[in-house]
Amino acid sequence: MLDGRGTIRHKAGLRLWLSALWLGLLVVLALGAPWIAPKDPLAQDLMLGRLPPFWVSGAEPGYWLGTDSLGRDVLSRILWGARLALTVALVAGTLTCLIGATLGLMAGFLRGASDLVISRLVDIWMAFPPVLFSILLVAVLGPGLFSIIAAIVLIDWTRFARVVRAEAMTQGAMDYVASARVAGRGRIGTMALEILPNVLPTIGVLLTLEMGIAVIVEAILSFVNLSISTDAPSWGGMIAEGRTSVHQAWWVLVFPLLALFLTVLSFSQLGEGLKDRFDPVLR
């Protein structure tokens, strides 16, 4: 490869591994947060407010990444916040995927009335500003983990439905589907056993990307103070606090932002990498 594409492809592989590495590390840190976190993430100590990170003069030993205005340990809150972020990514991502992909498959393969209703719903959904809609939903359902997940599922199912519908339509028109039907397989059977396996790589890529989106949505909701209870550790909540005191204590913003940035980037790079490797459709 002389045109430089070879090196890019090679770098893409590297990005894939780096992303997986960060996400793996994050999972370990999140699971181990109760043991790893040096302080109680909720413990306030106004005497220790806005301590800088360890390498800056004025730092207190034990508070590695400093404290926020209420004297809570930034590092510990980031570690506990990772639990929330990953839970939302995993649960909301999977549920969105299941519901959206099922509806998309139905619309794309069964066609008829189900397609009509689902496609119309997708159109209406596309006319909502998604961030506003999610804030609205969480406000309606009341803050809490359940609300965040429900809001993400309710808003993002269309992402899966649109792509899977289109793909199921293409697959449904292919010869192997016709021959399966001729061989006596029922419509639902064909959908589950013939179409689904062929759409699976696409769904996998979308799921990875969706997890990154879920992390961002959770951060945004915490940022506008609608996520879980206000002092529970969440990256978005920390960022909101850091934003207001950015001129006095930059570390309160920078560290959770860095964690969020790396996580979102990793999910999306992982998705793009998987797309290049396995998915003939989205590529």
Add this chain to the structure above:
Amino acid sequence: MSYLSIRDLEVRLKGGGRLLRRVSLDVARGEVHGLVGESGAGKSMIGKAVLGTLPRSVEIVSGQILLDGTDLLAMHPAARRRLIGATCALIPQDPLTALNPAHRVGPQITDRLVDILRWPRAKAEARARELLAEVQIAEPERVMRCYPHELSGGMRQRILIASAFAAEPKLIVADEPTTALDVTVQKQILKLIQAMQERHGTALLFVTHDLGVVSKICQRLSVLYAGMVVEDTDVRTFFRAPQHPYSRALLAATPKYTDPTHSLTPVPEAVIATVRAEVAEADRRAGA
């Protein structure tokens, strides 16, 4: 003294095999020179090398392309481009993709005159009208205001021919100009090119795989196989007594309207083996 003179032109795929193997040929002023060979023999590559439109994946390794005594390959690229624009032109293969769908036809004929040769716009437009009339397009005014998709394939090829002659070039490369057209239109277009060429006294490098066409309009021809010129002769000699076995086989393989059943002899294996051996020999000598 020939107008175009190609000397030992060697073209390779970047980091890959040879595409043109020390090709040499001469085209005199006002002469029509045919380039024949199978697809992939490198005949279009020669035209592209002359006009400077080789794909990026390909490079000229050695040799000279002399245009009226000036070595194009030794020139600064921008100067070469301007020289080509002023003295040469291309009649492309596919009229359907050779006119830009986003622009009207008129400016696509006059652009070279106005932008490169600095003609006043009115003069360029008058010239375009004159040329369109010359290629037998009724209502040149109206056609110039059309977008390409509003015109038929035959019309578009006429426009491209008119455009090629716009700047009174000394050399035109015609790259299989009739291949993409309907059989009925092919003949008219061929006649048109011939008539224009004679009237304007332009040298023509005519790329084709059709020996029938060559016999009608060319004075000389070069037969190519695998990027190598296997025979370079005048048309009369060629059709009477082709020297190279591959030329003979090619001639035998050309369909004749008088005897269609007899004519479709494939090039025999033995002949292919002979030329392949020659190519291998040439490569060996080039490597040595």
Add this chain to the structure above:
Amino acid sequence: MQLLQTIILRLITTAVTLFGVAVIVFVVIRIVPGNPIAMMLPPGATEADIARLSALYGLDKSIPEQFAIWAGGVLQGDFGTSITTRQPVLSLVLGRLPATLELAIMALVIAVVIGGVMALTGTRLRGTRSEGAIDVANGMALSIPDFLWGLILILAFGVMLPVFHISGRITPSLQLPFSTDFYLFESLVRLRFDLWADIVSHMFLPALALAIPLSAVIGQLLKQSLKETMHLDYVTLSRTKGYGENHVILHEALPNAILPTLTLIGVQFTFLIGGTVIIERLFSYEGLGNLAIDAVINRDLPLIQGIVILFAAIFTVVNLVVDLLYAALNPRLRHA
């Protein structure tokens, strides 16, 4: 005639979509557990007080009844009264709309400029290392959503290198001579470049945050279609006429490559408008999105409804405009 029919059909589907949006929002916000009336009264208000005020805002009736009253009002241009500010929703919303429109359009312009330059440079330098670098930068820009770009820009150009403002729309101490809410536009018209500079300095970072992901999308698609166009015969023909690479890309390839990009910009522009909600919050920019979040937090039902419907209307209008533009720019459709 064809065009007229298409427009009418599009207007009908638009109306259906907007109706659907209205119904969903209306129902969703009325399942709300907290009573908005109870929230606006001081603590210790009696049940009777709450009931009286509920009746005043029509919240004691059934949901279908409320919808009918509301829809009837909307058709007469009355979107109800905000519960928190007690001002008409329409004037509140229209007062904030210009700020959001200016922000979104500025972002769009930035995105088109960055994306266009990336695509054209990438095409000009194709096959080199620089092209690879542009591709990688594009991929990064695309992976990070506007919210994160906003935070990064705040840190970079608001804190570390404080060259831009990171809060608000204009410096509050300034005397404003404006008679409309289109500050950016009006400051230009009034030739008040001092005010204009101040407004731009406030708008630039939020607009850039919104623009970066879109610029990556534009850059990628435009480069892709330029690449396909560059192989076509008319490009080769133009080279033989004596034109250089720059002219060939800009004059021959670009007009043809731009059409697919245009439709995409339409869809993506609606995403960008949706993004203004959180970006305005992040930069404390007094636009529609910020108003919307306040309305949600205060459970100001009529205001929420009005804003969501307006957003949906903007989305559908943008899509309609893009379709018309597409038809107008494509000579094939124009003359067919």
